[in-house]
Amino acid sequence: EAGVAQSPRYKIIEKRQSVAFWCNPISGHATLYWYQQILGQGPKLLIQFQNNGVVDDSQLPKDRFSAERLKGVDSTLKIQPAKLEDSAVYLCASLRHRDVNIQYFGAGTRLSVL
């Protein structure tokens, strides 16, 4: 089966610009996660979706970050406006159903904010 797809792979923007990332999870996976991985750190959860509903967005900086999963399949994460400290890899992951508890990760989008 196809894995988690993310695009773009790399993005360079200037501070105060806007950027959007796209994720297509594995087919049939109801739960979708966005993580932020800053260089030298482990991934940090930003938001978790179950189908098209938000389960947890407590760590999402809502003044500048937004995410949606309108049809319960693919998802977009947006940053507006970007700050220098947003430079990181943004990882998307999906999980099939609750009793498996294994998340599958995409290759990520590397964002550089100049």
Added chain:
Amino acid sequence: AQSVTQLDSQVPVFEEAPVELRCNYSSSVSVYLFWYVQYPNQGLQLLLKYLSGSTLVKGINGFEAEFNKSQTSFHLRKPSVHISDTAEYFCAVSEDDYKLSFGAGTTVTVRA
């Protein structure tokens, strides 16, 4: 809330030598434990997991880990490493809510 501490940030090791990566966690409830590997410019790939049952867990690529509840540890081992094992390794913990909390990672560099 759970947290994960990976005790070594960098582990250099010679090819065919054994390696151990240390992971300790804190949680007030039962947990699920995971090790993921991240090769350069790639996403995370699951190496192994502990959900319940035997405390010695075997994973892919010859890795294994042992869950020690009394010491709240989940150390990863491989008896003989290859150059291709050069990567970053993350320990993660999950409680019943199926959210992963990751450690800061351990960079393993295998030298010939």
